[in-house]
């Protein structure tokens with residue numbers, strides 16, 4: 001063979017091999033577990049890698065349309081259902097049937113007022129109760145298949161239960177509880193800027209992936225109930241000045257395999273540990289503190305605080321979407337009187353993307369997510385996306401789990417939740433920099449044409465669906481990989 | 486390619502560099518034998534095309550690595566066809582100009 005021919009064929013072979021190398025490198029980048037962002041994977045705040053500076057805005061992207069109102073505690077599904085459930089149990093064995101027959105007018109004053117304004121929520125409560133009974137009846141059929149995931153979820157839930165749960169529930173008014181154990185001889189903080197910088201670093205070392213700071217607006221404080229005090233109407237305590245808001249993701253592979261293989265408890269437990277440690281740290285350096293943690297130990301509503309703190313924007317599914325974690329963003333906060341420089345909100349084009357996208361609405365098994373082209377509902381003075389909590393909770397009570405431990409399909413299918421690898425990061429960086437919206441449209445077209453989605457009811461058990469999950473469950477949650485049954 | 490190896494990872498990218506250099510060395514002769522005279526902009530167009538081809542292959546396989554096999558295949562098919570069409574256009578352009 002001539003030298004020239006040799007070089008020609010070597011060139012061709014090398015080009016082909018280089019393409020093979022590109023395929024292999026791409027494949028490995030897709031499988032790389034480093035793409036599973038979060039849990040303080042990188043030290044010293046490097047997990048919060050997205051440069052928010054070009055996207056800072058004066059006002060957050062939610063739209064204020066009238067005088068804001070504080071959230072009444074019965075507006076919270078879990079508190080409302082807890083209250084109604086408590087009342088039903090107080091009526092004895094036939095309580096449920098009795099309340100169903102006698103209707104809203106038979107309820108105690110506060111519940112009556114709420115359900116008179118929201119009669120559909122009252123109907124959904126009974127539908128959900130029936131679903132819950134069915135879910136329990138179906139469980140023996142599913143329990144072998146989901147043995148590992150149920151055990152995994154219960155293991156994560158175990159630190160949340162009982163009187164010893166950490167951080168401890170407030171006992172007594174905030175003016176006392178939030179100051180318990182506060183260092184009586186604090187040093188002088190150099191400046192609020194130093195305060196914010198220090199507190200963020202510390203929160204990252206406790207395991208938070210994202211941390212932001214914001215001043216607490218009155219409208220983000222619950223009304224009608226105060227932990228440690230009970231039912232009461234109260235003004236925002238003067239020392240609830242700032243909130244440190246932080247986020248972590250769910251474990252990535254189980255999260256993709258929602259609804260049946262995921263659980264909320266693993267993120268909840270981590271958030272509670274971070275919050276509890278931060279609460280203790282802040283008191284040690286001389287300031288008051290109070291943690292607000294999932295599943296339901298809050299006096300503040302956290303998502304708007306996260307938006308104010310510049311962590312992200314609200315998505316159509318009602319959850320905060322952040323550039324690092326997408327919709328796989330679970331939040332908690334600590335309120336404090338420590339002087340802290342507030343962060344600035346961001347506009348990453350997420351709300352605009354949601355106007356077009358609707359994937360979560362199409363995939364929601366309960367029809368709880370709006371298909372409107374723009375947010376239409378005005379809630380407590382803000383026009384925003386608003387999911388139907390009661391419908392959503394019904395789906396929790398339908399999927400093949402041992403109890404209502406959540407669904408999270410809308411979070412898993414959200415295009416922003418894709419892994420932190422080069423293609424998705426490239427898309428996330430490019431889209432907010434494109435004022436024309438062309439990139440968003442192209443990406444959305446690819447999301448819809450290239451990716452498979454099982455479709456709404458398919459996530460439910462038969463006869464409505466087929467127990468589908470969005471992604472494939474990891475082997476460590478698939479019972480059949482480890483046990484004979 | 487070898488995200489957890491401190492030795493194989495740099496070796497892999499060095500080999501990729503060598504392969505790409507050999508590819509361009511060889512392609513020079515293919516172009517000469519096809520009577521195509523190359524200049525700066527022509528080399529840029531050709532390199533750009535090869536870059537996008539490699540990027541498409543890498544992106545499709547990244548999706549497959551994530552477990553999104555169907556999305557990876559559809560991506561490769563769609564952008565592969567676009568790149569092949571663009572490639573034949575570029576070939577004609579290189580010959581003509």
Ligand code: SF4
Nearest residue numbers: 364392395407408410
């Ligand atoms: S958690 Fe499930 S049921 Fe609830 S809104 Fe999301 S997709 Fe719908």
Ligand code: SF4
Nearest residue numbers: 315354357358360414
């Ligand atoms: S799935 Fe689409 S519409 Fe829903 S929150 Fe995510 S980006 Fe927005």
